Amino acid sequence: MASSLAPGLLSFFEDLRAEGVAIGTSEILDSFSAIDQIDWTDKEDFREALAATVAKSQEDRRVFDLVFDRYFFRATEQGALEMDLGEGEQNRHQGSNRIDLDQLRDAIREAIVEGRDGEMSDLAQLAIAAFGPQGERSGVIGVDVQRIRRELELNTGGTDPARLDPDAVRKFEKHLRRELERDSIERAGKLPPAKPLAELDRSLPGSPTQDLAAVHKAVTQLKRRIATLGHEQRGRRRSQTVDVRRTMRASLETGGVPLNLRYRNRRPRRPEIFVCCDVSTSVSSSSVFFLSVLHALHDSFRKLRSFVFIERISEITEIFEQERDFRKISEKITSHGGVADISGYTDYGRVWLEFEEMIRDDLGPRSTVIVLGDARANGRDPHAEAFGKLAERAGHTYWLNPEPKLYWNYGDSVMRAYEDRCDGAFECWTTKHLESFVNLIAADPASTRR
Amino acid sequence: MGAKTDRPAPSSVEDERKRLAEAGYLADESAALVSFLAERLDKPVLVEGPAGVGKTELAKAVARATGRPLVRLQCYEGLDEAKALYEWNYRKQLLHIQARAAADEGAGESAENEIFGEGFLLERPLLTAIASGEPVVLLIDEIDKTDQEFEAMLLEVLSEFQISIPELGPVEATTQPLVFLTSNDSRELTEALKRRCLYLWIDYPSRERELEIVRLHVPDLDPKLAGKMVDVIQEIRELDLKKPPSLSESIDWARTLLLIGADDIDRETLEQSLSIIVKHRTDIDLIAERVAVKLSGPETNGQTG
Structure with missing residues (x-):
């Protein structure tokens, strides 16, 4: 490898580490030997080779791409400044008078539609020259980008037949932003201080459906763990019961002496799950999260019945079965749930009494009850003994509380009354917590087996 | 090989x-x-x-x-x-010992060495x-x-x-x-x-690459039809599905289209062969609702649940 490359790469890795990508020495060595193998003058190969050796997950890869662009853009500009290689104001915007604006608009539009990345940066330069004369610059790059975009009539929304794919336009905006940045660097003659990545850029494109995907992932794990737990136990022959009849029959071979013990086959359990979810206003921020947990659970388990409650409890299994769209589900639940009676405050005591009545006949040692709620009883009778009865009847009872553990039992929270009656009570306000809940159940098979 | x-x-x-x-x-x-x-x-x-x-x-x-x-x-x-x-071939080891015992050589030290040889190893x-x-x-x-x-x-x-x-x-x-x-x-x-x-x-392929791959695996499919098929697949992947159609499923679909002799993907063809690309009922309904209506073709009865 060109030895002059090493210091630059090391400081690039330093940047990556600063953004939270864990890079070990072994990975750095790997990346060096990888670069040895390829033609590192090809930018794409260079980038991919580094990424393959250094970024070991999709999130890392995303950060890697951002830092890569930032680092090498800055490095190039720094180099240009040092060698005084400015393109020159005149040179750069030369011919802007000769450009036919309509023609430029068409050319840009075409490049965006066809996704020709290579042309875009040249076109962006032209667009800046044509539509963003020096005097009118706002000084804030984001504002300039939007102004130029408006001038170019690049519509992405509405019913305009000529609207463009928003992603493609965003790509073009990126080029615009970069060219504007270069412009300002050249004029100022120095680099602006490096900015750390914004939290928003770094995370995967965020939206409710994204979060939903994370929840889905955690629940898929839960499902898999539960489905295979029985098999694992069978494989390890732990606490198996002797099948006397089969042992006796096998003993005939050895003259009536039971040499070989025969064991009863263990049947994997099919869990029946009851999920109760609090949707009152005190948990409104987390109830969206909980509903998405429910939503995900419904995709995974066949024998799942879900309930929502505020003052009263109501079964919503059907709604989940009929609807696929998460937004529609939450609308339906709020409109036909029939869970709020008068005040809209949660009444845990009444909910347990009603719940018991509803599922009394279905609850058995094979069923698991999962409660998602904050246990804030609003000063009403918590009827803990009714909940205790439920928990006794059910094989397992788990409570997931959307509040941090610190707040439990403060104010009107009656968590303590319920906590002891559950097999486990956990705080659960991020997908991380959900995952650790899954792991906990999975790690301790005894807690899911009776 | x-x-x-x-x-x-x-x-x-x-x-x-x-x-x-x-x-x-x-x-x-x-x-x-x-x-x-x-x-x-x-x-x-x-x-x-x-x-x-x-x-x-x-x-x-x-x-x-x-x-x-x-x-x-x-x-x-x-x-x-x-x-x-690896695993030791327990049965073979037992047989070996028994065979030796029958030959009256006794299960001496050499037998022990023998049964832990490579011949008794299940790779x-x-x-x-x-x-x-x-x-x-x-x-x-x-x-x-x-x-x-x-x-x-x-x-x-x-x-x-x-x-x-x-x-x-x-x-x-x-x-x-x-x-x-x-x-x-x-x-x-x-x-x-x-x-x-x-x-x-490896992510879902871009439209061009998917088309290339489909053409490679199903070369007999009409290029125009393949193009349209990939368009539909790409559009379906945009929806919020439980399981978006994968590349292997789109190849299967191309084969199906060839087999049923379709010359265009209209609404009827899509609905008939939808089960090839998506495997969840709710997904099928969603596609029927969002994608199928855009395609030309006669209205079929009861396509949505």
């Missing part, structure tokens, strides 16, 4: 891409580069991505391109060392890959389905390329196997494992 000799490592990324294409796999830039690096650096590759985008296929293609035999270890929950590494995929005389491609499929303990055991195999058998001593690889691990990302893999691997993320 063993008749072919091992081909020399590729000289450039472009070369690797060509070789993969000859083996029937259209690799994108990063896939070609990573498999090129894997061959040059003798590093394992961790391939992640959604189900059905060709992760396993990549390993198979590399095996074909290099002329190496493929050894596959399919992972599942509860997979243990006995099924992945499982990992040992097969390492003990093999010719270089192989080892595919460890769906590594995320195993437990963390198993992953830890793999570390020795992946970094030292050796397996220790207490009765025989360590078995070292005579040739370096090319290792591919695939994961559907259903569990975060340990840092230690990732550290030893090159990382490759």
